[in-house]
Amino acid sequence: MNLRARLLNIQAGGKNIAILDDADASSLGVHSSDRVKINYQDKCAVAILNVAANFPSHSIGLYEETSRKLGMTAEDAVEVEAATPPESISYIQAKIRNERLRENEIMSVIRDVVERRLSDIELSAFLTALYIHGLSMDEIEALSKAMVKTGSSLSLGKKPILDKHSIGGIPGDKTSILVVPIIAAVGFTIPKTSSRAVTSPAGTADRVESLCPVNLSLEEIRPVVEKTNGCLVWGGALDLAPADDLFIQIEYPLAIDPMLLPSIMSKKKAIGATHVVLDIPTGRGAKIKTMGEAGALAADFIDLGKRLDMNVQCGVTFGEQPLGNAVGPALEAKEALSTIMGNGPVDVREKAISLAGILLEMVGKENGKQIAEEMLKSGKAEKKLREIIDAQGGNPRVKPDDLAIGKERASVEADEDGLILYISNEDIAKIAKQAGAPKDKGAGLLLRAKLGDRVKKGQIILDIFAERSTKLESALLLANKLKPLGLSKKPEDRMLMERIPTVAVHKKTFILER
Amino acid sequence: MNLRARLLNIQAGGKNIAILDDADASSLGVHSSDRVKINYQDKCAVAILNVAANFPSHSIGLYEETSRKLGMTAEDAVEVEAATPPESISYIQAKIRNERLRENEIMSVIRDVVERRLSDIELSAFLTALYIHGLSMDEIEALSKAMVKTGSSLSLGKKPILDKHSIGGIPGDKTSILVVPIIAAVGFTIPKTSSRAVTSPAGTADRVESLCPVNLSLEEIRPVVEKTNGCLVWGGALDLAPADDLFIQIEYPLAIDPMLLPSIMSKKKAIGATHVVLDIPTGRGAKIKTMGEAGALAADFIDLGKRLDMNVQCGVTFGEQPLGNAVGPALEAKEALSTIMGNGPVDVREKAISLAGILLEMVGKENGKQIAEEMLKSGKAEKKLREIIDAQGGNPRVKPDDLAIGKERASVEADEDGLILYISNEDIAKIAKQAGAPKDKGAGLLLRAKLGDRVKKGQIILDIFAERSTKLESALLLANKLKPLGLSKKPEDRMLMERIPTVAVHKKTFILER
DSSP states (O other), X not given: OEEEEEEOOOOOTTOOEEEEEHHHHHHHTOOTTOEEEEEETTEEEEEEEEEETTOOTTEEEEOHHHHHHTTOOSOOEEEEEEEOOOTHHHHHHHHHTTOOOOHHHHHHHHHHHHTTOSOHHHHHHHHHHHHHHOOOHHHHHHHHHHHHXXXXXXXXXOSOBXXXXXXXXXXXXXXXXXXXXXXXXXXXXXXXXXXXXXXXXXXXXXXXXXXXXOOOOHHXXXXXXXXXXXXXXXXTTTTSSHHHHHHHHHHHHHTXXXXXXXXXXXXXXXXXXXXXXXXXXXXXXXXXOSHHHHHHHHHHHHHHHHHTTOEEEEEEEEOSSOSSSEESHHHHHHHHHHHHTTOSOHHHHHHHHHHHHHHHHHTTOSSHHHHHHHHHHTTHHHHHHHHHHHHTTSOXXXXXXXXXXXXXXXXXXXXXXXXXXXXOHHHHHHHHHHTTTTTSTTOEEEESOOTTOEEOTTOEEEEEEESSHHHHHHHHHHHHHHOOEEEESOGGGOOOOOOTTTSOOOOSSOBOOO | OEEEEEEOOOOOTTOOEEEEEHHHHHHHTOOTTOEEEEEETTEEEEEEEEEETTOOTTEEEEOHHHHHHTTOOSOOEEEEEEEOOOTHHHHHHHHHTTOOOOHHHHHHHHHHHHTTOSOHHHHHHHHHHHHHHOOOHHHHHHHHHHHHHTSOOOOOSOSOBEEEEEOOOOTTOOTHHHXXXXXXXXXXXXXXXXXXXXXXXXXXXXXXXXXXXXXXXHHHHHHHHHHHSEEEEESTTTTSSHHHHHHHHHXXXXXXXXXXXXXXXXXXXXXXXXXXXXXXXXXXXXXXXXXXXXXXXXXXXXXXXXXTTOEEEEEEEEOSSOSSSEESHHHHHHHHHHHHTTOSOHHHHHHHHHHHHHHHHHTTOSSHHHHHHHHHHTTHHHHHHHHHHHHTTSOTTOOGGGSOOOSEEEEEEOSSSEEEEEEOHHHHHHHHHHTTXXXXXXOEEEESOOTTOEEOTTOEEEEEEESSHHHHHHHHHHXXXXXXXXXXXXXXXXXXXXXXTTSOOOOSSOBOOO
């Protein structure tokens, strides 16, 4: 069917979409979500159809992505025909029916994801089915490999390449900012990529950005690592596993994360890692609730590592409260910098040297934790962090007090004498976000009391920082409503711990807490 | 945040979508798929966000649906803020986790579906989860009621109101064109709404359209039914259960149908039906494969009927081959007209009087099938059909030969002597669609042999009709490739019937065969 292409001059968020009027769609014999093949001169593009009432008849609307593919710069006649759906849809349907997918079938799905041949409807059904049915290790391996294959890779031409990752979920977890320089200071290579916050008040990339630029390209990373042994960059623009970035866009509104293992491990593989330590924060308020679940997940990570030719060990860490005292990009960068200079909270320091120690022992060092501690004490880790900051384009002489913290401040006091019995990770994250994090770099909070601390009535237990007074007010309001720090005079008065079904039972395949 | 609204003057297929540039989205602290609230003068609208690179900065793109809601006719400044997601998303997440939803939770989901507050991602996850986990009868009841409540209804102010429905899947099933006039001729009221083809070569609305207009409004149906006791109209424009129409748009690309029961029964309830006969075609090549599954589904329909205050009975019918000989809109209308005039295939006639008989007995008549047969023999059913055609605006004197059948014709011959051992519903549908059905009204096919017939080598077993020679050619090619009629000289030579896992095992919750 010959139609006039109308250039909409709008992007469809990367998707290949075309618009047809009701009547034209019907005479072409196609419905919304069907594919059409658009032929223009010697080029052709397949687009997913959106049928609209009242679109100009005998014309087809093309979003920028599609018109670019056709090399079209002015409105012109095109030939449009119904196209068959990609084969990968039959594999998505098979997964909905709980069939196991083979390697070539998974490759077909991932390739179509990356080439934007699948609609949001199809991607959402695929991820929902994966979440509900779970994945076999063969499927996880095939997904990881397909995600690496369809993306870019970094090859530094040397071995070993060390790496560290956390499955996340703990506010204030700035461990990587210490682990990377510790490892690099010992002399090992650790090209660390991190994500920005999606639902949390700060991702490691957001934290590091308070110290130096993090938006480096793959080619820009190379000289940094060659010079310093390490880097601390944002992974999002590196195209390391582009399928994962597209999956995350679908998982985000649903708050599900069925691709946890392939998502993490494909990016480690793409960066060339040979030895990976994986942090699994565990406990109430963490993504993983029990040691049993943590052990099962760790076994899967280790198995997947073997299948991908990577040596993986896991650290199961205490995850029932935020790490350190600071939550929010600049506040956390400040705390990390203080800690590497010898003045930070004990838990941040302890977690960093424990995980760095595992990594060092994985590559043959004895007493890894002791070596890591020595890197801190001697100032070598601090010196290395400053080298990395310098190489990435930041100020190597930055002092903790140089980092701009929100000028709007408020405090929350304990409303009775007592013992801090719990701290809600979820509520702490909510309050920090209400204060403006991660967008407002200086926004966030400082915990002035942690689990097990005894506090007096009227004592400050939480400081809130914001860049705007309205945000400070609403964060303070939220803090007073949520009471993220739980106090009790007598724990023995609280023998009833949970009333079921008030509290949901968490399964191994968890749902992200937003 | 103050932004300039850019009117895109394009519909987003009914969805409330707005576009923001990367940078603006980031400073507003929102991501793709988040909601934004747009305030303009005294109006506000919530839209789902699509983040694009390169959208003009400090502006927000509004599709027609959203600008209309804001009453905006020219570009102007608007106030935009992040909005919280609708509560129904938490119920969708609960369903993904296999929790049972309560009535008010389902109402919340359905209301948000109808008011277009949910994205394709969320709808797809919901339907996929329903398909995988299945629905309880309480959930099915709540869905049906919510779908009726959020749509229009027909109230004829009398009782009983009879209705007939098929779960579909059988090519050539033109039974309704006979059942409606039979019931109406006896004197009972039967306001029948039907669908158009989505994946099949013809829906009943497409068939009837060869005889008379079917696009009547609810108000136009009333005088037709008052005058003739019946009607045969398209249900799609009646807004009877608009949630279902939106679900179908999502189910279609996935080829799943988790809402079969609420979808059918909500529309019966909305039309005011008190007595419904439900056709469940069963067997190989049908949606339902075994008598056991048919019985289970029938029990669910009957139970749901009771919950919705409708008397339901089911007819389990033979579904292993197309009904009658004709497949395709005009060919089927012609066959239905011939049958009601006394000259059609026996199976069409037999199925129609059987189902009409059940309906008549449900409202107190004895020997229902005999009465139905009498309506055919006496010519009363034909007279009634012509009254209905007349009342809906068609030609009441239409003759079978008046219906325009495709001029392009080809035939398929038996390539050996033998017995017709099977006929593939799926392949027959594919060939008819390849010939141009349902878009080309005159396209389709005629089966010249049915199950159990003995044929000679060279004997014509299939005629194909098309309106265009290219379509005829490709349909003929497909027919010769698929061989939809299976022949065998000696059935006893074929003792091995299936090789597993070559043939998928079908479960009760079936997948539509496309």
